[in-house]
């Protein structure tokens with residue numbers, strides 16, 4: 077029996093496999109970060125503390141969505157302006173059925189009750205409410221309580237997590253785990269206006285409609301003159317503008333009327349609609365009036381009247397209960413807002429956001445997931461507009477280091493400003509000519525590669541720059557801002573009193589308002605809205621922007637980048653000229 081010697085070892089092997097099952101393969105590391113220096117760990121998180129864990133699933137057709145978005149937003153493409161329906165976008169944003177199955181099997185086997193899970197309309201996100209102990213078991217990790225060094229806020233986070241091999245490739249990111257970002261409103265504190273200065277302003281009311289008056293104090297009238305929207309009468313029903321508010325910023329309706337009575341008389345009596353998301357509040361006492369929210373709603377309202385404006389007040393995780401473990405509710409504001417709007421059938425044509433944080437405090441997988449959701453809005457024809465940040469190329473020199481362990485000196489880009497599917501707005505000041513505001517955030521992403529629509533504009537800038545700052549910025553990254561608008565000395569009302577503010581928070585709603593008026597003109601001419609703006613701005617729309625050629629954005633102990641002819645990472649392509657843009661857009 078020649079076979080026997082061979083058969084026996086095989087049989088033994090089979091028997092031993094039966095008797096001694098191989099040990100379960102250990103889970104694979106999914107993400108590991110160093111917490112930013114501003115947070116320090118205190119203790120293990122209480123096991124019973126509740127987390128709202130959001131699992132973002134892999135999206136195999138996302139590249140397809142990006143290509144569709146870039147085609148439909150390119151004025152030279154035959155599909156220009158053919159925005160996609162909610163169902164079409166969801167089909168491209170959906171996970172593969174096998175990803176859903178694998179993830180659900182894993183969760184069910186771990187004892188998670190899936191009946192309580194919230195699912196996004198495209199099925200790409202699954203949100204579970206779980207105790208820390210169960211999340212730790214699922215993610216093979218330990219959650220800790222972290223305290224913020226200056227504000228004392230507490231958050232529950234971990235610096236790494238792992239996933240079993242059966243689901244590792246099916247999941248893009250799980251949060252809150254490694255997300256330490258703390259989005260900030262991008263503006264200065266309110267400067268009270270001295271009664272004499274304010275009196276002088278009232279005396280000068282007639283002259284406020286001159287573009288030149290923007291030099292000393294910005295009002296809606298000087299912006300209308302500077303950006304050539306004066307005399308354009310929008311309709312009340314063609315399109316809509318959305319303003320996002322986070323971090324307990326309430327837009328005050330009384331202050332709006334006070335502002336309108338002084339500086340936008342025709343709008344008196346009109347207001348914005350407030351939408352509350354995830355426990356967002358709408359406190360209307362004078363002391364709760366938010367500088368950021370008031371700035372955004374007052375300028376958007378005055379510049380776009382009578383176009384309907386919506387203010388979205390997004391809270392933390394619902395229901396947010398400041399318990400012992402977590403005093404901060406700034407979990408993942410963009411994700412909560414996005415989950416809400418992506419489920420809507422009707423979207424505003426433009427959305428302006430004046431918040432951001434250092435890109436490196438946002439884990440790359442999370443930044444990509446969120447940026448892809450902005451791309452979904454763009455594909456549905458929404459112009460998503462962000463402020464570029466208020467720290468030039470970065471904060472103080474001591475803070476301009478990579479947080480990856482290498483501690484490499486670098487400029488500090490801002491997110492979501494660095495997402496290639498949003499339009500990022502920097503700041504200018506003065507008039508005749510406008511110059512860059514020194515704080516205007518600008519730079520290059522370390523997460524997102526440079527999109528083709530800006531490749532030649534950025535290449536020209538880099539060839540002029542030469543070797544200055546080599547190593548401090550990522551020349552192959554998405555470069556921003558795309559455009560700019562006034563950002564200093566904006567007169568606003570807060571809590572019943574006038575004051576002035578600076579910041580790219582002033583620039584974003586100003587630029588968003590001009591796009592809103594362009595959309596109004598387009599819709600009334602029977603044309604589609606502008607949607608994702610960048611291919612238009614870097615191409616056919618370029619002649620409708622005033623190039624800003626002086627000023628620089630100091631930061632990180634350097635004088636920053638220099639504004640010059642053509643695109644630059646201080647003022648982008650320049651500031652808008654409504655009448656020219658309107659003609660170029662074909663309205």
Ligand SMILES: *[C@@H]1O[C@H](CO)[C@@H](O)[C@H](O)[C@H]1NC(C)=O
Nearest residue numbers: 309310311312313314382600
């Ligand atoms: C929109 O408003 C214009 C006036 O501005 C009016 O003529 C038109 O009928 C309105 N359209 C709708 C759909 O309400």
Ligand SMILES: *[C@@H]1O[C@H](CO)[C@@H](O)[C@H](O)[C@H]1NC(C)=O
Nearest residue numbers: 521522523524525550552553
């Ligand atoms: C620079 O950007 C590219 C493209 O996004 C990226 O792949 C690379 O990792 C970045 N480099 C650094 C040092 O962050």
